[in-house]
Amino acid sequence: MQLQDMLYSQGFGVRRVCSGLVQQGWVELFDEETGQWRAERDSLLDVDPEGLRFRVQGVEWAYHRLGYAILNKPAGVECSQKPSAYPSIYSLLPAPLRQRPNKGAVQGLQAVGRLDQDTTGLLLLSDDGQFIHRMTSPKKHVAKVYRVTCRHPVDERQIAQLCAGVVLDDDPRPVKAAACAKVDENTLDLTLTEGKYHQVKRMVAAVGNRVEGLHRWRMGRFDLPADLQPGQWRWLSADELRLLAATS
Numbered sequence: 001m002q003l004q005d006m007l008y009s010q011g012f013g014v015r016r017v018c019s020g021l022v023q024q025g026w027v028e029l030f031d032e033e034t035g036q037w038r039a040e041r042d043s044l045l046d047v048d049p050e051g052l053r054f055r056v057q058g059v060e061w062a063y064h065r066l067g068y069a070i071l072n073k074p075a076g077v078e079c080s081q082k083p084s085a086y087p088s089i090y091s092l093l094p095a096p097l098r099q100r101p102n103k104g105a106v107q108g109l110q111a112v113g114r115l116d117q118d119t120t121g122l123l124l125l126s127d128d129g130q131f132i133h134r135m136t137s138p139k140k141h142v143a144k145v146y147r148v149t150c151r152h153p154v155d156e157r158q159i160a161q162l163c164a165g166v167v168l169d170d171d172p173r174p175v176k177a178a179a180c181a182k183v184d185e186n187t188l189d190l191t192l193t194e195g196k197y198h199q200v201k202r203m204v205a206a207v208g209n210r211v212e213g214l215h216r217w218r219m220g221r222f223d224l225p226a227d228l229q230p231g232q233w234r235w236l237s238a239d240e241l242r243l244l245a246a247t248s
């Protein structure tokens with residue numbers, strides 16, 4: 001693959017822009033043999049992208065054929081590309097993640113499902129359509145665990161109802177929590193395997209309580225990394241992707 005094509009595939013702009021970055025000396029490649037970085041000025045250079053480490057304007061990147069990332073979503077940002085009232089989560093991502101070309105689909109990494117503006121925590125981003133489907137389809141049973149802070153103390157009746165199933169206003173079929181554990185007087189861990197609109201808030205309201213704070217901390221068997229601060233993102237490793245896909 002030509003260097004300019006590799007940069008294009010990673011979201012550094014159209015090929016003309018990528019070629020310009022290389023010719024101006026802004027692109028460095030890591031030479032595994034010497035262990036040194038070197039500026040590369042030939043935009044047509046043939047590179048093997050797998051495992052390639054490169055720097056653009058001093059920032060280091062690794063090649064990702066398909067992108068899988070995690071964002072620790074802060075409160076006060078919307079998951080939409082065109083937010084209505086708050087800034088978009090996409091404003092927290094560097095431009096290459098938003099510009100990665102995507103055949104036949106929208107550009108860049110996309111949020112894997114959505115969290116409300118005031119919900120915090122684990123949000124995945126990807127440009128792999130199959131992965132997005134696997135993580136969001138209710139048929140795949142990927143568990144999402146939410147830490148729910150409730151306005152009123154949580155009682156056993158509420159927990160039993162959440163596990164047995166509650167009817168929400170848009171669907172006569174009851175929706176159930178896959179698990180529901182009391183953390184303290186006003187706090188629950190609620191596990192869902194589907195993602196209806198405002199599902200946690202509506203389920204908790206249906207049992208006579210009210211959500212005051214919502215934080216997603218686990219998907220599959222993957223926990224929000226403790227060292228990822230609110231507003232920060234990073235790529236996911238292959239091991240982390242395996243944990244995410246786990247359904248038990």
Ligand code: URA
Pocket residue numbers: 114115116117119197198199200201202214
């Ligand atoms: N359920 C909700 O009510 N809100 C979210 O953001 C996620 C799940």
